[in-house]
Amino acid sequence: MNYQTFQPQSDLRSVVKCYWTLEIPAQKDVEKQLIIPDGCIDMIFILGDDVKRFTSGDEFIIQPREMVLGQITGPFYVQPSGYVSSFAVRFYPYGFSNFVSSSIKKLANKETPLALLFGDEPSQALTEAIIQAANTSARIEIVEAFLLEKLTDKTIIDNVVKRTIDTILSTGGNTAINTILKDDLSKRRQMERKFVQQIGISPKQLGKVIRLQSALKRLLNRQPESLTEIAYESDYYDQAHFIKDFKEFTGTTPRAFLEDGTMALSSLFYKKD
Known part of the structure; x- marks a missing residue:
């Protein structure tokens, strides 16, 4: 897996946390991967093969190839169908509201095609430019020009x-x-x-997600080893409180998370973030 992040230019730094790319060679018998909530909203362009997102059990949808992934509040499983190549913009929690006039609430726990947010023609033009771009630097320039055009001087966030x-x-x-x-x-x-x-x-909910991320980074970096220490350093009441919140968002326990192959992608994202 090759996951990289890139910083935005100064005019967007207050609303865009980073740009990221993910590349994974095609593999046989790929496990589902759990995406853990991080409080951010992502605009994602799928440049490789299709990606499945499981709605329940073995039922799934194919993710749109250009989409906004809203706030996640529970276990969210995806599975690549082959070669993975993605380019994305990660917005701070209040970042994406600066680019759309509609309520962000309707974006939660699902993928929304860009066309529904920005219109067919602008979305198609942006997507084609991203696909045809020679490299990541060119894609960042393209998406930044698009975002700066949408950004206004009006203060949208209360x-x-x-x-x-x-x-x-x-x-x-x-x-x-x-x-x-x-x-x-x-x-x-x-x-x-x-x-x-x-x-x-x-x-x-956002507070719980941010606290979970703090604990998750400690867990992934194995410092300290004790779940009790991680719980207290992350300001949970006790280990039981930490495990309860962890299961709410992931569907599993912290120990199982470290040993489960379905967590490989989340481990890659959040250990480096």
Whole structure:
């Protein structure tokens, strides 16, 4: 597996976390791969063979070849049908709202074709340019030009929502929403509605995802080894609380995660992220 990340130019750095590429040679009997929530939204271009996404058991759909993958809040399994080659934009939690006028909530837990978000002609032109580009650098230039054209000077993200996200990220998901809002408790419901519209999930869900990511990085890097230590360093109440949250988002336990071949892709993504 060859996974690489690239930094955006300065004008997009506040909304785009990175660009990434993934290349995997075709293999026989490839296992399903679990994608773990990370609080981000990705715009993905599939340049290789088709990719299956399992909806339940053995039932699956073929992912669109150009799509936006919204917030994930539970186990999300994919399986390549052959050669994997992908180019993608990873947006910060509040990043993608700056490029579309519709609610981000409807994008959660599914793939949305670019044409539904940006129109047939612009999406087709972008996709063709990405496919025909000679290399990753050229693809980054193409997608950045597209995003900068869509980006406006108008502030789309509510300041309270952005402040809440910044605090969640800076504290590793360990700050209660009441603490963030302080004197604005009466505005909590309004803020939460805006949060879901602009981010796709609730503040509480995002906090749990960010905390899980913090624990996951410690788990993948095996420092420390003890699940109890990982739990406490990630500010879970105890090991049981850590395991409960881990199973909610992955469908498995931390120990099983490390030993399961279906976690290879997530391990590659999040150990380096």
